[in-house]
Amino acid sequence: MRSQISRRAFIKGSIAAAGTVVAGTGIAKAADALVNGKKEPLATLLDIQKCIGCEECVRACRDVNAAKYPEPEKPFPKMYPKTVPVQDWSDKREVMDRLTPYNWLYIQHAFVSLNGRETELTIPRRCMHCANPPCVKLCPWGAAKQEKNGLSRIDADLCLGGSKCKAVCPWSIPERQTGVGLYLELMPALAGNGVMYKCDRCYNRLEKGETPACIEACPENVQTIGPRREILEQAHTLAKEINGYVYGEHENGGTHTIYVSPVPFDQLNAAIEKGKGKPHLDRVENMMADGTNLSRAMLIAPLAGLAAAFGKFYLKSKEK
Ligand code: SF4
Ligand code: SF4
Numbered sequence: 001m002r003s004q005i006s007r008r009a010f011i012k013g014s015i016a017a018a019g020t021v022v023a024g025t026g027i028a029k030a031a032d033a034l035v036n037g038k039k040e041p042l043a044t045l046l047d048i049q050k051c052i053g054c055e056e057c058v059r060a061c062r063d064v065n066a067a068k069y070p071e072p073e074k075p076f077p078k079m080y081p082k083t084v085p086v087q088d089w090s091d092k093r094e095v096m097d098r099l100t101p102y103n104w105l106y107i108q109h110a111f112v113s114l115n116g117r118e119t120e121l122t123i124p125r126r127c128m129h130c131a132n133p134p135c136v137k138l139c140p141w142g143a144a145k146q147e148k149n150g151l152s153r154i155d156a157d158l159c160l161g162g163s164k165c166k167a168v169c170p171w172s173i174p175e176r177q178t179g180v181g182l183y184l185e186l187m188p189a190l191a192g193n194g195v196m197y198k199c200d201r202c203y204n205r206l207e208k209g210e211t212p213a214c215i216e217a218c219p220e221n222v223q224t225i226g227p228r229r230e231i232l233e234q235a236h237t238l239a240k241e242i243n244g245y246v247y248g249e250h251e252n253g254g255t256h257t258i259y260v261s262p263v264p265f266d267q268l269n270a271a272i273e274k275g276k277g278k279p280h281l282d283r284v285e286n287m288m289a290d291g292t293n294l295s296r297a298m299l300i301a302p303l304a305g306l307a308a309a310f311g312k313f314y315l316k317s318k319e320k
């Protein structure tokens with residue numbers, strides 16, 4: 001039978017070990033970096049051993065982002081070719097155990113052996129916010145964008161739901177909702193099929209110097225946000241103190257989401273449930289270092305810029 005060590009007792013040790021990681025300081029520095037226009041990207045450290053799986057972060061994410069969630073029009077237009085799948089989560093909004101257009105963050109569970117005891121670790125999962133995001137570089141419509149602070153988001157007003165971002169994302173993060181967005185007005189039968197959704201790192205809260213909702217709601221200070229260089233230093237200090245492991249520093253050429261785990265990530269990856277809406281924790285090569293993707297990105301960039309400009313013009317003209 002599986003035994004679980006007391007998460008609190010386990011966490012206590014972790015907090016002591018993580019003395020150098022101060023969430024408040026990180027947030028203050030992050031806000032300072034934004035306000036003063038420093039070019040340093042923001043990153044988040046997630047200390048996995050502190051997480052108790054309470055899902056407060058998930059609920060906070062759903063609350064603050066509720067107004068951004070899709071309200072699809074039904075019945076959906078018929079698509080050509082008919083093989084284009086309808087993806088409708090609007091009647092399953094309560095689903096919290098995977099990523100969906102209505103759930104941008106969820107908690108993964110892993111039963112692993114730690115110090116000779118079987119232990120449950122819980123891992124908050126969302127977009128990794130890659131430093132060089134393929135979803136942004138290869139979106140043909142310019143709908144996926146990277147903010148000045150290095151974090152990425154999908155503009156729901158411009159996205160046509162073609163799903164390229166998901167196809168090129170090493171973790172298949174974005175999720176599509178049919179029956180919503182610009183495709184309904186432009187080419188309802190022929191283009192896209194809705195809008196893609198994922199964590200936008202609470203960009204509108206960050207712009208105001210506020211903390212992302214999932215960080216603010218966490219009772220255990222699992223996440224720390226700050227300039228990437230400092231976050232990496234903190235991650236390595238913590239990893240050294242707990243004999244732990246770092247994920248996200250080099251994956252896909254580096255991400256702005258850095259996990260520290262007390263067990264190796266291949267062990268965690270083997271233990272988590274993976275599949276649709278449930279991303280892996282495997283090692284990932286730098287996708288944008290691939291020659292084909294690089295040349296695609298160079299070809300797409302000007303066209304994506306034009307497409308985005310057209311989309312914005314079209315939306316503005318409708319407002320008049
Ligand atoms: S709120 Fe904090 S402790 Fe609770 S599940 Fe989320 S990250 Fe883990
Ligand atoms: S994890 Fe996927 S969706 Fe997130 S920034 Fe990277 S490529 Fe884009």
Ligand code: SF4
Binds near residue numbers: 061065126198200215
């Ligand atoms: S940063 Fe904001 S959008 Fe992203 S998971 Fe946290 S609460 Fe959700």
